[in-house]
Amino acid sequence: SMSPGDTSVLAGLYGPAEAKVSKELPDRAALEVLLRPKVGLPGVMERSREQLLRQTCEAVVLGMLHPRTAITLVLQVLSDAGSLLSCCLNATCMALLDAGLPLAALFCGVTCALQPDGTILLDPTARQEQEAQAILTFAIGSNDRKVLMATTKGSCSVEEMQQCLAAAQRAADTIFQFYRDSMCRRYSK
Amino acid sequence: RTVEPLEYYRRFLKENCRPDGRELGEFRTTTVNIGKCLCSITTADGSALVKLGNTTVICGVKAELAAPAVDSANKGYIVPNVELPSLCAERFRSGPPGEEAQAASQFIADVIENSQMIVKEDLCIANGKLAWVLYCDIICLDYDGNLLDASVFALLAALKSVQLPLVTINEETGLSEVNLKQKNPLIIRKHPVATSFAIFDDTLLIVDPTAEEEDLATGTVTIVTDEEGRLCSVHKPGGSPLTGAKLQDCITRAITRHKEVKKLIDKVIKSITPK
Numbered sequence: 001s002m003s004p005g006d007t008s009v010l011a012g013l014y015g016p017a018e019a020k021v022s023k024e025l026p027d028r029a030a031l032e033v034l035l036r037p038k039v040g041l042p043g044v045m046e047r048s049r050e051q052l053l054r055q056t057c058e059a060v061v062l063g064m065l066h067p068r069t070a071i072t073l074v075l076q077v078l079s080d081a082g083s084l085l086s087c088c089l090n091a092t093c094m095a096l097l098d099a100g101l102p103l104a105a106l107f108c109g110v111t112c113a114l115q116p117d118g119t120i121l122l123d124p125t126a127r128q129e130q131e132a133q134a135i136l137t138f139a140i141g142s143n144d145r146k147v148l149m150a151t152t153k154g155s156c157s158v159e160e161m162q163q164c165l166a167a168a169q170r171a172a173d174t175i176f177q178f179y180r181d182s183m184c185r186r187y188s189k
Numbered sequence: 190r191t192v193e194p195l196e197y198y199r200r201f202l203k204e205n206c207r208p209d210g211r212e213l214g215e216f217r218t219t220t221v222n223i224g225k226c227l228c229s230i231t232t233a234d235g236s237a238l239v240k241l242g243n244t245t246v247i248c249g250v251k252a253e254l255a256a257p258a259v260d261s262a263n264k265g266y267i268v269p270n271v272e273l274p275s276l277c278a279e280r281f282r283s284g285p286p287g288e289e290a291q292a293a294s295q296f297i298a299d300v301i302e303n304s305q306m307i308v309k310e311d312l313c314i315a316n317g318k319l320a321w322v323l324y325c326d327i328i329c330l331d332y333d334g335n336l337l338d339a340s341v342f343a344l345l346a347a348l349k350s351v352q353l354p355l356v357t358i359n360e361e362t363g364l365s366e367v368n369l370k371q372k373n374p375l376i377i378r379k380h381p382v383a384t385s386f387a388i389f390d391d392t393l394l395i396v397d398p399t400a401e402e403e404d405l406a407t408g409t410v411t412i413v414t415d416e417e418g419r420l421c422s423v424h425k426p427g428g429s430p431l432t433g434a435k436l437q438d439c440i441t442r443a444i445t446r447h448k449e450v451k452k453l454i455d456k457v458i459k460s461i462t463p464k
Binding site for chain 2: 139
């Protein structure tokens, strides 16, 4: 479970397990992501988020090592106080690490809010997200800090997007350090 | 081609071209039919049919009246819905909308919201009492890759063709009166255009992928720009990592594409206006 500030997401990973014949792929593991919101039934927004998460994971998980299996990732939103998608991304990566699945790279989620006066705010709260002109969420990979996933809400100019991307790549270092510390703490006992 | 599709494609990509003869940065022929005369939907308030190569998408817009929500009394509604029926490609089964259709619907809703293409306040007729609801149904008739580009284009073209009748609220009875004789077009503030790219082998970017290319690609990127060169949406759902510079190349290509599409839409609108 991951809780930056007040946003909290619980991630559970199951797999590689036996896949249903209709869902199995002959050469790689079949990934499935289920995102459950805090209230209500999953809707179109959850489906689109699931697709983003699934394709991000498919890029890093070495599925070729586990053909004809299924890896299921279940995410439950416990509380939402802004930056939900990047929280889900971070929770997913930590779950993948915890499960010991073979990964090509790690990734982390960073949300940038572009405020009306042009300043960039990282990891905005719900209030800041509402007031922002644009919100950009990036999934940054651990090798070379390349962009794995990008989503924007609201419109911004090209230069502003590049600035946000640069800021996100710098912030990724802090998050990867956090991953390292958490893993050290877990395994040093 | 059937046994080793990736190798077959790689051989073409090495020569910087594609099996159907296109350059890497070239789009397929785009045709658009707008309005009641050219397009088939006569019962809809606005419609458009877009063909991007073989990918065919039809968009119908129906306008209905409803009471606005309590917390936003001066806003109307726009409800986009993307459908991928089983007739467009064999991989889509009939039944509840699959993940791809739902994700596409959410993407279209985001594009409308982000680009402020239609400001919801414009759809309001009487504060707190009456507002327009625009149901935009985007249906794919033939799926040959690049669904998002075609859908956004079809939506834009259909909205441009919408004629809303004038609605007034009778002061005495409090009921609405619809004047079908007097029609006004929708106020469209921005014109967003989507450009999709497929990523091959972590390095090569090709524009406007066909269904075959999408299956072989390791990732996709969709960029939506408006006429001022502002980014309305950068949609990169996972897939191989890209550097900032590559993303910048995509954006520049998207801006050029926007100009081409805008010219096409203006030409078509001009050709149907005298009617």
